[in-house]
Amino acid sequence: MTPDPILRICNVSKTFGTVAANVDVSFDVGRGEILGLIGPNGAGKSSLFNAIAGAETPDAGEILLEGKRISGLGAVACTRAGIGRTFQVVRSFDSMTVLENVMVGAFARHARTRPAMAQALEVIAFCGLVPRADVPAHALTPPEKRRLEVARALATQPSVLLLDEMLTGLTPTEAQAGMRLVRDVRARGITVLMVEHVMEVLLPLIDRAVVLHLGRKLAEGSPAEVVRNPDVIRAYLGDRYVA
């Protein structure tokens, strides 16, 4: 379906106790696209997200990056293979400065401090954090912390960047700035997979959307197709809104 997939999700299932978080989910992520992974709360977005990032192992199915299996290898191996991620609840290293935070990411690709610092500075400039480079991470504003998460992940030189609710909770102005950053990331040649549960934030930004509902893939397609899909309307709004 997708002509040149960089990331393939193949029949992934995951159960937590008695709750089926993902049931037989399959879709492809095309090289260089911005794909939105959307769905109401409890749809299984975070579970799938964690499986792709290596933080969780699927019970069945597999996830392929550039044709190689990455599912079940753990977060470290997934990052090395080229998956970068941010966290929904920001996890900055609060005792370290912005530059030091990003350097930790850069050390994923560099053994020595000097090249790691050079790369971290480049990414910090890219993310617009230069004036804050020497500020401790705990002193950043919430949108700055989101930017720091992106910068840190970019420093690991990912081919696919996973963004977990990066735009949620931001003011419209902040969200606009965040969207510009996402477009800039894609312009670097990095494929972006975004998880959001607020659809309207995401629709203008993404090339394609995959909608999850109750653990299953409900719909897939362009933003315009997806919002017209009766199943999606039903899932979000209830039966009586279906035209």
Add this chain to the structure above:
Amino acid sequence: MATSPRPNAITRRRTRELVVGAALLVVLALLPLPIAGTYLRGLMVLTLLYAGLAQGWNILGGYCGQISLGHALYFGIGAYTSTLLYTRLGIPPTLGLFAGAALGALAALAVGWPCFRLSGHYYAIATLVVGLMVLLLVQNWGFVNAAMGITIPFRTESWVQLQFRVAVLPFYYVMLGYAAIAWIVAWVVEGSRWGYIWRAVKDDVAAARSLAVRVFPSKMAAAAISGAIVGAGGALYAQYVGFIDPDSVLGLSLSVLIALPAVVGGVGTLWGPLLGAAVLIPVQQLSVAWLGSSGNGVDLMIYGALIMGLALARPQGLVSLFGVRSQAGGEVVDDA
């Protein structure tokens, strides 16, 4: 938005640290000249020893955030190793101290292997228990004279053997070298990949993993360096005092004394262990001298009150008095 990046904030800080460190080394090298009294010099020897030990503890407990209450184990292993090599095989302590450091590192790895699977308080408690177990074992181990301890016989005045008729002044310089090397090791690793990774592991393990940090090996590396520094300190202490027994080199109170200067001075900072030792060790020794350590415990009360006061007034450690960036969420104050 500023256009020119400031690539050298970290580099400038580190250069400044080297300059201050070198200046401090010169001052400390000259310090015994005006201070002639054996008692005061002895106090300074102990202060430098603990500065080095705490610097070693700080690698694991401070930078990497793995609070150990069992570091006396590595100290004791270093002390017993060099002492046994010297008294039984005649191997000079200048070599024995490297054997002590190596075994200290190995012991730290052996403790870390099971214990790093625990986190937070559980890790601290596990190190405490391991330390107490080894203390009991050595107290009953005939091969090393059990609870009687080992006296190191005086043979000849020699730097190679680290034996001196009047030990205080030579050992001042031995311990100064020890503290300086521990400081340099801390300075080097702090600026290296390990230093960054350790602080990341301390702050947030999940985030560190997402940046390809291999958490367990990084803790093991910190443990090995930490154990080696403390093991070497144990070997030097044994030569300085000339007598070791399980209580004095493996006791729980020693584990606390190794950790305290770093905690009081500033956990996970370069200067914290030095500063903490410079304040705590003289206070501790002087309170023992003035009030007697005959079991009334007044010295310990004063000592404890001081630590509580410091913890309340300066939770970031004494380094925060100097505007030095402290680890636990302080501000960058000194960055002009």
